[in-house]
Amino acid sequence: MKFETNNGHLLWDGCDTVALAKEFGTPLYVFSQTQIEEKCHELQKHFVQKYDHVRVAFASKAFSTLAMLKIVEQQGFSLDVVSDGELYTAIKADFPAERIEMNGNNKSIEELEMAIDYGVGRIIVDSLQEVGLIAAIAKEKQKTVNILFRITPEVNVTTHSFISTGQKDSKFGIPIDESILFPQIKQAIETPEVQFLGFHFHVGSQLFDHQAHLAAVDIALDLVKLVQERFDYTIKELNFGGGFGVKYTDRDQPKPFHYFTDPMMDKVLAFCEQENYPQPAIVIEPGRSIVAEAGISLHTIGAIKELPGLRKYVSIDGGMTDNIRPGLYEAEYTGVLANKSDQANEEIVTISGKACESTDILVKDINLPIVETGDIFATFSTGAYGYSMASNYNKLAIPAVVLVKKGKAEVIVKRQTLDQIIQNEVIPESLK
Numbered sequence: 001m002k003f004e005t006n007n008g009h010l011l012w013d014g015c016d017t018v019a020l021a022k023e024f025g026t027p028l029y030v031f032s033q034t035q036i037e038e039k040c041h042e043l044q045k046h047f048v049q050k051y052d053h054v055r056v057a058f059a060s061k062a063f064s065t066l067a068m069l070k071i072v073e074q075q076g077f078s079l080d081v082v083s084d085g086e087l088y089t090a091i092k093a094d095f096p097a098e099r100i101e102m103n104g105n106n107k108s109i110e111e112l113e114m115a116i117d118y119g120v121g122r123i124i125v126d127s128l129q130e131v132g133l134i135a136a137i138a139k140e141k142q143k144t145v146n147i148l149f150r151i152t153p154e155v156n157v158t159t160h161s162f163i164s165t166g167q168k169d170s171k172f173g174i175p176i177d178e179s180i181l182f183p184q185i186k187q188a189i190e191t192p193e194v195q196f197l198g199f200h201f202h203v204g205s206q207l208f209d210h211q212a213h214l215a216a217v218d219i220a221l222d223l224v225k226l227v228q229e230r231f232d233y234t235i236k237e238l239n240f241g242g243g244f245g246v247k248y249t250d251r252d253q254p255k256p257f258h259y260f261t262d263p264m265m266d267k268v269l270a271f272c273e274q275e276n277y278p279q280p281a282i283v284i285e286p287g288r289s290i291v292a293e294a295g296i297s298l299h300t301i302g303a304i305k306e307l308p309g310l311r312k313y314v315s316i317d318g319g320m321t322d323n324i325r326p327g328l329y330e331a332e333y334t335g336v337l338a339n340k341s342d343q344a345n346e347e348i349v350t351i352s353g354k355a356c357e358s359t360d361i362l363v364k365d366i367n368l369p370i371v372e373t374g375d376i377f378a379t380f381s382t383g384a385y386g387y388s389m390a391s392n393y394n395k396l397a398i399p400a401v402v403l404v405k406k407g408k409a410e411v412i413v414k415r416q417t418l419d420q421i422i423q424n425e426v427i428p429e430s431l432k
């Protein structure tokens with residue numbers, strides 16, 4: 001991984017990470033605003049400005065915080081939310097309602113009401129009861145709601161099966177099936193409270209190959225044609241999801257956004273030309289690829305346990321509670337000793353978390369300079385699905401998050417206090 005140092009200290013967007021650890025404590029998430037904005041600019045240049053009628057919606061679940069949503073908002077991007085909590089965060093960040101898209105495979109009535117009250121731009125329908133529910137709520141509130149159907153394009157993806165979502169046997173999406181999808185489309189067209197815009201798919205995550213996306217685009221365009229023939233209805237929007245891969249370790253070779261978007265757009269434009277079809281709006285929903293590499297985590301090394309001839313365990317003051325991805329889907333990470341980042345590697349150690357689970361191993365067999373208690377370990381590429389999946393297991397506090405830019409650091413999430421961990425707990429009268 002590429003990084004900058006100063007006097008042996010790892011720098012992140014111009015900030016000395018050892019000083020950050022000292023000032024804000026560890027575990028700590030550190031996000032480079034410059035790197036986030038660079039990703040946004042890449043999307044602007046190679047997608048938004050290159051094509052007509054296209055949008056980027058940040059999948060907020062990757063890193064849903066008020067400050068992040070402000071950055072995304074300032075880029076003119078839209079936002080994908082999947083729950084009341086993510087929608088609430090967007091509302092509190094004053095995110096423009098018309099730029100919010102509500103996803104989710106099991107939206108509650110309360111969540112739908114909240115979304116419709118706020119006036120979100122689109123609701124992506126992902127279950128068979130949803131059109132009716134949305135119509136009923138919209139009628140009561142005298143509103144109309146833009147909807148898309150999330151389809152399962154039935155493509156296989158080359159990623160870990162736990163993060164692939166586009167296959168037929170999936171809890172996500174509606175199968176493209178005469179008896180399942182078509183009655184839904186008919187209902188949507190005939191229901192005055194909903195405005196049926198088009199289709200959505202999301203094939204999976206952490207992809208380095210565009211084949212799955214391209215195959216899914218073909219399927220979506222076939223469907224567009226079928227809907228025209230069957231219902232004499234013109235599709236106005238297609239959402240191709242996210243899933244673009246990032247670099248966690250040097251083994252990962254991620255592709256630029258345009259490796260995915262250019263051939264997808266080529267297919268759309270060729271289809272429109274050939275069928276004399278008005279170009280639908282095209283939306284992509286990157287999450288991980290916007291924030292993953294911009295974020296690092298800092299931990300302080302505590303106990304060191306050498307098992308002779310076996311392994312040296314080096315424990316950190318966090319672990320699966322601030323980064324569950326290694327335990328959840330065998331995700332691999334790499335990192336450096338932030339305070340010894342110019343020293344040569346001398347020993348192979350395993351970085352273990354402090355939670356009471358054997359799977360709480362952050363990095364297995366990493367080559368580092370001699371590790372000592374008090375050193376600061378920086379894990380790279382923890383910006384996506386780290387903070388957002390953090391938990392209070394073992395009653396560990398959720399770490400603070402700082403945003404850094406050109407040598408300046410600002411707290412964007414304060415460290416949880418012990419009182420906050422138990423703030424909703426009550427001792428009932430019967431136990432007093």
Ligand SMILES: *Cc1c(COP(=O)(O)O)cnc(C)c1O
Pocket residue numbers: 059061062080103202204205206241242243244285286287288289
């Ligand atoms: C998770 C998700 C995304 C974002 O996926 P990334 O791999 O983080 O880019 C986009 N759209 C939907 C519907 C999702 O569920």
